[in-house]
Amino acid sequence: MEYIFTMKYQLAEHDDPDALVERLGESGCDDALVGIGQPGRLALEFTREADNAWAAMRSALVDVKRAIPSARLIEAAPDFVGLTDVAEVVGVSRQNMRKLMLAHPGSFPAPIHEGGGSIWHLAEVLTWLEAKGGYSLERSVLEVSRVALQVNVAKEAHWLPTKAARELNALVG
Missing domain, CATH: 1.10.238 (Recoverin; domain 1)
Known part of the structure; x- marks a missing residue:
């Protein structure tokens, strides 16, 4: 199935956007439209074939990490x-x-x-x-939005120590 989603990244100061586009293509991100309009930012809109939304988004995260290890994920979309x-x-x-x-x-x-x-x-x-x-809801959009939510929550979870995370989960859940 085909899944469409966007990954937004913050680049390191030394990253050259033009060189990154070539590295992204070599690492398997040739199915992404690249946006480099805002200085220090990179947006990748993927149209990726996979068995499920998790596999599509996970493989994109791996491919981007391989191409640009210094890039920091800002947001997986569609979510907010x-x-x-x-x-x-x-x-x-x-x-x-x-x-x-x-x-x-x-x-x-x-x-x-x-x-x-x-x-x-x-x-x-x-x-x-x-x-x-x-x-009438497209199944792939619902699946991708669920995975994007999980990715965004996981990205922010590093701020919480494990004990605090367990306590907060018990209080807010």
């Missing part, structure tokens, strides 16, 4: 989204998504950030919509 992003994925209007959120305050997933622009994990909203029924 606003209502407009969710609406686009589902094929409905933003107003429709907002109505759903307001009509189901007890069951609609809570945002991970509230404010002028609230942010959700795409996997949580798509899982909720799938359970609700009546929406």
Whole structure:
């Protein structure tokens, strides 16, 4: 199956973006569109064939690490989204998504950030919509969003000592 996802990286100061593109191709990332518009950043939009979303994203992470060992993952996407992003994925209007959120305050997933622009994990909203029924969701998008969420959580977990992680999991779970 084909999976589409994006990996965003922070580069080391000495990394030459033009040389990196060639190294990425040699390491197996020839299925990625490369974005180097922002200084010190690299975005790779993969269209990768694999048996499942985990295998696709894992192999991309390995390939990038082999090509650019100094690169630091910023974000795996699709994961962090606003209502407009969710609406686009589902094929409905933003107003429709907002109505759903307001009509189901007890069951609609809570945002991970509230404010002028609230942010959700795409996997949580798509899982909720799938359970609700009546929406045409691409299986690959749901799978990739779940793996992207796991990658992003794992990336941030290094901040917590193991004992603190266990205690916090018991408190927030």
